Amino acid sequence: MLLARVLNRVTEKRMFLIKYKHTSIWTAERTVKSPFDDVVIPETTIAEYVWRDLGKWSDKTAVICGVTDRKYTYLELYRQSQTFGASLRKKFKIQDGDVVTIMLSNSPEYATVTLGILAAGGVASTINPLYTVYEAQKQIATSETKLIVTSPENVNVVKEAIILSKLNIPVIIVDVDKDRPDNTVSFKELVNDPHIDKDILKGVKRSADDVSLLLYSSGTTGLPKAVELTNKNxxxxxxxxxxxxxxxxxxxxxxxxxxxxxxxxxxxxxxxxxxxxxxxxxxxxxxxxxxxxxxxxxxxxxxxxxxxxxxxxxxxxxxxxxxxxxxxxxxxxxxxxxxxxxxxxxxxxxxxxxxxxxxxxxxxxxxxxxxxxxxxxxxxxxxxxxxxxxxxxxxxxxLKELIKVNAFQVPPAELESIIREHPAVFDAAVVGVPDDKTGEKPKGFVVLNKDSSTSENDIMEYVSKRVAPYKKLKEVQFIDSIPKNPSGKILRRLLIGL
The missing domain is CATH 3.40.50.12780 (ANL, N-terminal domain)
Structure with a gap:
């Protein structure tokens, strides 16, 4: 959602509510159409679409940090993103369609990084800054990323995840107000480089149908998958x-x-x-x-x-x-x-x-x-x-089995896989149970190996070291067996009431 807010913020200075017409929207085939008038969708890229009206808003504030009051106008954001994009092409050899991964918390620089990647012809992918090494490594490997942009707070997670992936990936640090860690490249130096030739961006050849964003979602079931969103999307x-x-x-x-x-x-x-x-x-x-x-x-x-x-x-x-x-x-x-x-x-x-x-x-x-x-x-x-x-x-x-903790998605299959790695565990299942504060919370049902013993707290601690805070198990219950159908699918509805 952060990336969506960044793009929405810079595509329009003003946002408008939609006016709708009262017409029949159910078709004879029993599909439902929109009551809103159709809109014209230009055949263009995000990079072109975002800056199409730059002249109207060049001196207006585009992004601002609510904590530090650090801010950039639309013109400053445009210039920085173009310089950053040119640096990606020149210094890191990013080519059209290459994936560049972002692991940052909410900040004004998030917009610069995202738009710079797109300006360079790259595909912007994201990793939740709350993720552990274990979680980040999976995304780094499956996204086939060429470069990672992160913060000083997340750099150790990123470096360990790269090692775990057995890859050699350069790391750029968004070092606005902190020192740059060793073996990383300074974002501040890249966006302020007066010698970079922006003409290199003329070599970018991207169309409306090309993939621009690679975001991760658990979909309807299972582990996180890489969602390919095109410029047109x-x-x-x-x-x-x-x-x-x-x-x-x-x-x-x-x-x-x-x-x-x-x-x-x-x-x-x-x-x-x-x-x-x-x-x-x-x-x-x-x-x-x-x-x-x-x-x-x-x-x-x-x-x-x-x-x-x-x-x-x-x-x-x-x-x-x-x-x-x-x-x-x-x-x-x-x-x-x-x-x-x-x-x-x-x-x-x-x-x-x-x-x-x-x-x-x-x-x-x-x-x-x-x-x-x-x-x-x-x-x-x-x-x-x-x-x-x-x-x-x-x-x-x-219908999907995802657990919704606040606004975060927690796939049970991911937690079950981790629990089963515990040496005392034979089988496991995870369901979402009601919680007054978060809507739902993950609860684990665990079957222990014969002659093994451990505690509920030990299982929760084992999982907590491997997942983001919102994915942590909040309850564990030991049971004799996990209810499953003949094909081996977990019958979660039978566990919720236990």
Whole structure:
């Protein structure tokens, strides 16, 4: 989501709510079209699309750090990203289509790095800065990355992951306010190099159909997979969200705690619109937040997934049903299907399928996963949903086995694989159980080897050393056997009530 915010921030100085028309959106084939007018999707790259109106906003602030107040104008961001991109081509021999991986926390430089990679003709991939060596190594290996950009805080994880991968990959350090570690290259020196010849960027030949981003998602099941998003996917999703302009508002990301007594109405004097995504927000929390307002604020929930660029639906202005995630975006269609992939009608519960120009090219080097996630050109979301007669989408549950901890996805298969590596463990299963603070939390069910003994805390500690904080097991229960069907698939529903 951080990368999406970076691109969204620099593609438009203003963001606009979508105006919709009241028309019949259910087709005779029982697919659901968008009630929004279709938009024109230019055949261009992200690098060209982002800077098409640079002259209008050159002296305006593009990105700013809320902690240090470090900021860059659009012109500064453009110049730095071009210099960085030229350095990647000249000094690191990055060619069209080469993958460059980013492992950074939220910062203004994230935008410079991302746009610089794209300017160089590269493919930008990302690693969660919370990841351990074990997790980072898997992405480094499967992404086939040529170069890694990281921070002083993450450099040790990156170096160890590279060693574990048995690769020789150069590392650039974003050293804005800290010293550069040994055996790394200074980002600050690269973006401030007055001698770099930017004409080298004229050799970049990228099209709308070329892959621009390589982001990781667990999809509907299993371990993380590399999602290939093309320039057209991202440009289309930006255009879809900036459809027919009827009410404009400043694009600002607001972090709030509805239950915090220090948050008063005067903190939101200029707030007009709030959009939430990544994880459902309960209606009670929405109402508690809105009760702090002394003026009307539009509150909407959006739905999406990495495989769809990432936004799929959004709510129109004046929408009050906070359990709904709104309508599908322009130029796209939805289906609700049963287990046999037959289309279902209004208010019937089934799996949500998505079609549109924002849907990914596919998973990198993973034909098996692609055959499972695509059905006749439609993307399977793995989510249970229903769509009413007007086209409002409500997400009911997940077919997929992912555990949702706050806005993070935790694949049970990944944790199960780690637990089974413990010398005392014979078998294991992980499910998500309700949690008041995080929505869900991972709980492990463990079968020990005969004559082996260990404690619940020992299992949790074993896993915690190998995963990011949000993936840590919060509970462990020892059982005699893991319930499975005849094909060996874990019957997780039987474990949830134990």
């Amino acid at each position: 991202i440009v289309a999703n930006c255009q879809q969200q900036n459809a027919e302009r009827c009410k404009k508002y400043n694009d600002t990301t607001v972090l709030f705690l509805a239950s915090n007594h220090l948050v008063k109405s005067n903190h939101f004097e200029k707030l007009q619109n709030v959009l939430t995504g990544a994880a459902p927000l309960p209606q009670a929390d929405v109402e508690r937040f809105l009760s702090k307002m002394d003026h009307e604020v539009h509150f909407g929930q959006v739905y999406g997934c990495t495989e769809a660029g990432p936004v799929v639906t959004t709510t129109p202005n004046g929408h009050k049903d906070y359990s709904s995630v709104g309508f599908t975006l322009p130029n796209s269609e939805l289906r609700i299907v049963d287990s046999e992939m037959n289309n279902m009608g209004p208010n019937e519960l089934g799996e949500l399928l998505i079609k549109g120009p924002n849907v990914m090219k596919g998973y990198k080097n993973n034909s098996e996963a692609n055959s499972q996630v695509f059905v006749d050109g439609w993307l399977r979301s793995g989510d249970l949903a229903k769509i009413d007669e007007s086209g409002y989408v409500t997400i009911a549950d997940r």
